[in-house]
Amino acid sequence: MKKAPTIRDVASAAGVSVSVVSRVLNPESGPVAPAKRDMVLRVIEDLGYRPRAAARELSVGHAPTVGLVVADLANPFFAQLADRIVWEARSHGVQVVVMTTQEDPHLEADSLDTLLDRSVGGVIATPTGANVEKWARLQSLGVNVVFVDRTIPELADVDVVSIENVDSARRATEYMLGLGHTRIGLITGPISTSTGRSRIQGYQAAHDSRSVPVDPQLIRDVPFRGDGGGDAVGSLLALPDRPTGIIVANTAQVQSAVRRLVQTGTRIPNDLSVIVFDDSPWTELTSPPLSIIRQPIGMLALHSLELVLGRMQGKLPDGQRTIEVNADFVPRNSCSPLVLTPTR
């Protein structure tokens, strides 16, 4: 329980001033005679000296830290995203403070305050959609913000990394339309979120291009949390003219939706063709394995971290930046042509 050595301990043990030790620690900040540098390094080693982050932060005014604000780590999508970001950040000598919002704007606001207190240089977030003014304030205080997966259109000047939501939803829908399905259920995220809206847009576009009318009843936007996916499945299947295919475009609701299908004994793909937005390995462990839109989490993580670090180092030109990475459609065996198995 002895206290850790400080830079002054090192300085006196090495017979130099603290300035010299500091310059050894931060080579760019000034010259040091090679002999003294070696001496200092040896003393540092001997004493097991490590600079205290708080002192440096206080002095330089900001921390080599990025905040990561995700909705829910228990959700594999966010968990994998966090994993990759934490991992990648480490190799850049940057620490990550993880906060979760549970999709609650209040908790999100809280998180931002906390990160502000920590003087983080940047924040990567999957915003709830609220707290517009709070995000703006964060930016005005010099914190670099990157939104990943979702965005808030009202906020100009925030970098965004997402998958090609419109296109992904369009491709999934076209695939089903191509199989002959004309009544396709869509379970997506809240329309208050950009992903929710974009995926509806893609779904609509696919229908338009084939001149298939869209029945609004078939579109269900459900919250990310809770059991909305299962309920939406239930109510879609209870429709008088029930859909012959379902696209679950709300990643957080995939398990809930599939569970409901299993519970109700719905045979896939005979009774219902299914495509889900997900990338969890378990989607190939069901029978049949599910056709998925695979979200390239690694790419999302990489780009968002690169953006935020680039901003923090001022290495990026001004102006908002949007990066859209494309998501693969992975057909497996959860869809079948409508003609071969007419409904009922």
Next chain:
Amino acid sequence: MKKAPTIRDVASAAGVSVSVVSRVLNPESGPVAPAKRDMVLRVIEDLGYRPRAAARELSVGHAPTVGLVVADLANPFFAQLADRIVWEARSHGVQVVVMTTQEDPHLEADSLDTLLDRSVGGVIATPTGANVEKWARLQSLGVNVVFVDRTIPELADVDVVSIENVDSARRATEYMLGLGHTRIGLITGPISTSTGRSRIQGYQAAHDSRSVPVDPQLIRDVPFRGDGGGDAVGSLLALPDRPTGIIVANTAQVQSAVRRLVQTGTRIPNDLSVIVFDDSPWTELTSPPLSIIRQPIGMLALHSLELVLGRMQGKLPDGQRTIEVNADFVPRNSCSPLVLTPTR
């Protein structure tokens, strides 16, 4: 991009000294006249003042922060654990710095150094099993350490929260033995980890109590990372006298193992009875739904956080503490009696 107000700005704006503002901020540290308190609070509100964490940390010598060192956030087990811990910590006003080790002792050592630099008051970790001296040093520096899920026996004085590993493995094994299986494969974690050893011990105990001999060939300890689970399944099934049941007691390898079973067309439970250690919702989405040992992640999170916070506040009596929470066995449909479906 204007700079944030400091405590001195608040003091002068409120017409008081910094001492008073500080006492308003930390009520326990001294009295303040109600009128002045209100005044200060109003100014704080007006200016949008927030104390800087770094300054406080430097002054008090430690941070209201716990480090969380997990192997791999992409693994749902750790992800859920992290989620609960982060969540629970917030309600205590404590922040969590998450680090991942990817099961690599070097990265683990790195992480500990980083957390030390941050002056965290405590660390919750799923240790790799190495870095014994490093953990000890951390403790000697006054950092409270709590191991969760796994432990390192060499380290006395470290609190541990885990599930009843021996007992859980014993119950799963007894269940299978009770169904008439006598050749039961066990896929567990590395014997270098406490969980790996304990689960083998429970497996052994169950056999002993029924006087069924244990064939060492049937026990496979595989690393947490990589595809060892699938490979172990493959080699177990290739055995001349292949097992009629398998217990996957390595949570991280469950998906890999099940994937191999699916790929090889093994019929569950007809060809093989299966029990896995897991708690992911997807285990009931396979067909048949898998019988599981459910790890009570919420309890692990709660207890470990309570322990570490309790230590940090000095509210706990001295002496190492071990908490074992029990894990439920949830029978579903992946096991069948041996007598009804003889092998081959």
Next chain:
DNA sequence: GACCGGAGTGGAACCGGTACCACTTTTGTA
């Protein structure tokens, strides 16, 4: 031989809080 520029160095003022101490005012009690 005077002068310049740069390498190398140490002193000390910060950064923004906390906490101790000395001091003045109020309050309570005999």
Next chain:
DNA sequence: TACAAAAGTGGTACCGGTTCCACTCCGGTC
């Protein structure tokens, strides 16, 4: 009413780094 105890207040030295500045040596150049 007297006086001790408690409430309330401000000044200031920390905490452990960084950074600016002044200063001393050098060698090289005209």
